[in-house]
Amino acid sequence: xxxxxxxxxxxxxxxxxxxxxxxxxxxxxxxxxxxxxxxxxxxxxxxxxxxxxxxxxxxxxxxxxxxxxxxxxxxxxxxxxxxxxxxxxxxxxxxxxxxxxxxxxxxxxxxxxxxxxxxxxxxxxxxxxxxxxxxxxxxxxxxxxxxxxxxxxxxxxxxxxxxxxxxxxxxxxxxxxxxxxxxxxxxxxxxxxxxxxxxxxxxxxxxxxxxxxxxxxxxxxxxxxxxxxxxxxxxxxxxxxxxxxxxxxxxxxxxxxxxxxxxxxxxxxxxxxxxxxxxxxxxxxxxxxxxxxxxxxxxxxxxxxxxxxxxxxxxxxxxxxxxxxxxxxxxxxxxxxxxxx
Amino acid sequence: xxxxxxxxxxxxxxxxxxxxxxxxxxxxxxxxxxxxxxxxxxxxxxxxxxxxxxxxxxxxxxxxxxxxxxxxxxxxxxxxxxxxxxxxxxxxxxxxxxxxxxxxxxxxxxxxxxxxxxxxxxxxxxxxxxxxxxxxxxxxxxxxxxxxxxxxxxxxxxxxxxxxxxxxxxxxxxxxxxxxxxxxxxxxxxxxxxxxxxxxxxxxxxxxxxxxxxxxxxxxxxxxxxxxxxxxxxxxxxxxxxxxxxxxxxxxxxxxxxxxxxxxxxxxxxxxxxxxxxxxxxxxxxxxxxxxxxxxxxxxxxxxxxxxxxxxxxxxxxxxxxxxxxxxxxxxxxxxxxxxx
DNA sequence: TTGTAGGCGTTATCAA
DNA sequence: TTGATAACGCCTACAA
Numbered sequence: 280x281x282x283x284x285x286x287x288x289x290x291x292x293x294x295x296x297x298x299x300x301x302x303x304x305x306x307x308x309x310x311x312x313x314x315x316x317x318x319x320x321x322x323x324x325x326x327x328x329x330x331x332x333x334x335x336x337x338x339x340x341x342x343x344x345x346x347x348x349x350x351x352x353x354x355x356x357x358x359x360x361x362x363x364x365x366x367x368x369x370x371x372x373x374x375x376x377x378x379x380x381x382x383x384x385x386x387x388x389x390x391x392x393x394x395x396x397x398x399x400x401x402x403x404x405x406x407x408x409x410x411x412x413x414x415x416x417x418x419x420x421x422x423x424x425x426x427x428x429x430x431x432x433x434x435x436x437x438x439x440x441x442x443x444x445x446x447x448x449x450x451x452x453x454x455x456x457x458x459x460x461x462x463x464x465x466x467x468x469x470x471x472x473x474x475x476x477x478x479x480x481x482x483x484x485x486x487x488x489x490x491x492x493x494x495x496x497x498x499x500x501x502x503x504x505x506x507x508x509x510x511x512x513x514x515x516x517x518x519x520x521x522x523x524x525x526x527x528x529x530x531x532x533x534x535x536x537x538x539x540x541x542x543x544x545x546x547x548x549x550x551x552x553x554x555x556x557x558x559x560x561x562x563x564x565x566x567x568x569x570x571x572x573x574x575x576x577x578x579x580x581x582x583x584x585x586x587x588x589x590x591x592x593x594x595x596x597x598x599x600x601x602x603x604x605x606x607x608x609x610x611x612x613x614x615x616x617x618x619x620x
Numbered sequence: 621x622x623x624x625x626x627x628x629x630x631x632x633x634x635x636x637x638x639x640x641x642x643x644x645x646x647x648x649x650x651x652x653x654x655x656x657x658x659x660x661x662x663x664x665x666x667x668x669x670x671x672x673x674x675x676x677x678x679x680x681x682x683x684x685x686x687x688x689x690x691x692x693x694x695x696x697x698x699x700x701x702x703x704x705x706x707x708x709x710x711x712x713x714x715x716x717x718x719x720x721x722x723x724x725x726x727x728x729x730x731x732x733x734x735x736x737x738x739x740x741x742x743x744x745x746x747x748x749x750x751x752x753x754x755x756x757x758x759x760x761x762x763x764x765x766x767x768x769x770x771x772x773x774x775x776x777x778x779x780x781x782x783x784x785x786x787x788x789x790x791x792x793x794x795x796x797x798x799x800x801x802x803x804x805x806x807x808x809x810x811x812x813x814x815x816x817x818x819x820x821x822x823x824x825x826x827x828x829x830x831x832x833x834x835x836x837x838x839x840x841x842x843x844x845x846x847x848x849x850x851x852x853x854x855x856x857x858x859x860x861x862x863x864x865x866x867x868x869x870x871x872x873x874x875x876x877x878x879x880x881x882x883x884x885x886x887x888x889x890x891x892x893x894x895x896x897x898x899x900x901x902x903x904x905x906x907x908x909x910x911x912x913x914x915x916x917x918x919x920x921x922x923x924x925x926x927x928x929x930x931x932x933x934x935x936x937x938x939x940x941x942x943x944x945x946x947x948x949x950x951x952x953x954x955x956x957x958x959x960x961x
Numbered sequence: 962t963t964g965t966a967g968g969c970g971t972t973a974t975c976a977a
Numbered sequence: 978t979t980g981a982t983a984a985c986g987c988c989t990a991c992a993a
Contacts, residue, residue: 282737284970296971296980297980297981300972304972309978328971329969330971332676333970333971335986337972337985350697351694352694372715373715374715533904560901564904564905565878635964637987637988638963638989639962639963641987641989673987674986676970966989966990967990972985973983976982977979977981
C-alpha cells in the first residue's frame, strides 16, 4: 500500500517537484500543456497530494472539531450533517466528539481536539458544563470557537441558537388560544439556559393573557421521558391535573403521554400536550404530538459558516444568530378545531 | 496562536530535540531525571507533539474512517460510540461520514477517506450499494477494511453482524408460541441481505411449526414508517388482516401500529406486532413494542477491534463475528400472559 | 545516555 | 515558465 508521491510523478515526467505542486494548486504560472500533462499522468499513476504533508507545510490542519453533548437523539445528528456539508465543501475534515452529557468528558474532548490542533471548534455544552470559563479564555486568546444551542444569549462569543423564549411563548400561547384554562409547564433543569428561556416564554404568555397564579404552575422535570413520567405520577397522586401541559421537549412529552394513557387519561380530551424540539416520532405516536420544530440543518450550516469566517478572517465582532422555529400543531393539543392557531 | 514546538523546548532546556522526542515516546533509553525534567518543562510551556508532523514522519495518519448509511436513527450512532471508544484508547481519530442511503455518496465518502489516507476503514453499506466490488478490490490490495451490519455472511472479508436469520426466526417463533395463527411478515427491500436473512428466519419458523401457506404471507415493505403505513392501508382495503405481523424494523412497526390504531384496530388484541432492531421509543409508545434488541455498542467495539488488529498485524484469515440479539417481549405481542416465551 | 543529521511529502521563495 | 532548496515538526538510525 505504498502511496505514489510527488517525486514519483516528477521522476516519471522528468520535471521538478515544484512543477507538480504548481499543477495541483493553480496558484503559480505554469504552462497550460505542462499542467495538463502533469494532471493526466498523475491521474494515471493514482497520485493524490498527501494531505498530511500539505497540512504540515501549511501549518494548518484543515480539521475542525465539533463537541456535542450526545448524538443519540436526532437533534445533534441533523445539526452535524449541516456542519459537515459546509466544511466538506471547503476541504475541511470534521472531527466529532460526544460528551455523553458529562462535563469532564466534554473538557477532555475539547482538550483532545485542541491538542490535535484543529483549526477551530464548535461546542454545544453539556447539561452542567462548568467549562465555559476555559472555553472563553481560549476564544479570547484567538482560538476560533463558535458556540451552539445551549448557551446564553449574552455570551461574548459567536453563537447560533433558537430563540427559546420566543418559541416557548408561542407554544404556550397556542395552548391558551385553544381554550385551555389550567396550564402547567414541565421545564428542563433550571441550570440549563435553554430551559430557563423557554420558561420565560411560558411566563410571558401567562402574563400577557392575565392567567391567574392558581391556573398555572412550573415544575422542574428534566430532559428525558422518565422525568415526564415521574411528574405525571406525582400529579395523579396529588390529584392536581391541569388541562394542558407544555413540556420542555418531545422526550418528556412522550413520557407524559405514556403515563397519562396508562392511567386512563385521554390526550388531548383530558389533558392536552405540547412538546418542543420536534422529533420524527412526533408524527408517529398516537395522538400525534404538537411541537416546535427546530431548523437543525440550517443551524448546523449557519454555525459552520460563522466558524469558517472566524478561521479565515479572524474575529471582529462576535455574531449571534437567533433562529426561528415552526409551531407544528397536531392532535395532542387541539381542543376546538375551529379555533385558529 | 503560535504553537510551542519541540525546538522551543529543546532550546529552553539546552538539550537536543532527540531527547525531547525520546522523553515523549518512552522507546529509547533516556535518563530518568532528564525525562522527568523534560516532561515537566514541556507541560509548563504547553508543549504537545504536533500530531500532523508525527503522522508525516511515521507514514501513518492514525485516522480511521467510518462510513455509515445514516446516523439519524440511534442504531449507527450507538455503534459509532463503541467504535470511538476503542480507537480513542489507541490514539486514533475517527472520521465519520454518512452516505444518506445513497450509493454514489457512499463511494465518494470512501474515496475521500482513502485519499485522505486513513489507516483503515469501517463500512456499513447503503441500501442499494453497488460498490462492493470496488471495496473488495481495495481490501484484496491490502487496504484494511472491516464491514459491518449490512453485508452478506459469506463476504470474503472481516465483518461484524447480527445473526439476522436466527433472530428473525426467534421473533417469528415468539408470535407462533403466543398462539397467533395467521402471521404476516413485512420485509425490508429484497436486495438488502439483512432483510432476506430475517425473511429466511421467518420462513424457517413457518416450516418448523408447519404453518400452512394460507396462514402466512411475506410482503415487501421497506425501511421506514411510511412503508408500514402503506402496507396496512392495502391490507385494510383488501380485508386481508392477519393476527400478527413481524416487521422488518421498529420504524416500520411504528408506522403499522399508527395506521392500525387510526383505523380502529387494537394492538395486540386485533393484531399483534413484533418489531426488530429495537429503538428507545419501543418502550415509550402505546402499546410498548416487542422487538429484537441489537447489541450496538458491542458491535461497534468488536468492529473496531477487528480493524485495529488488521491495521497492526495485517490480514490473515478474514474473521466473521455473528452477534446475538435479545428478544424483548412487550405489550404489542402478548396474547396470553401465561404462555412462556 | 545524548546529539547529529537525514527523511517523511508538501509548499513557497528565490534564482535562473 | 521552470528548478533548486529551505522550511514545516517530528522520528530515528547512527555516531559520539
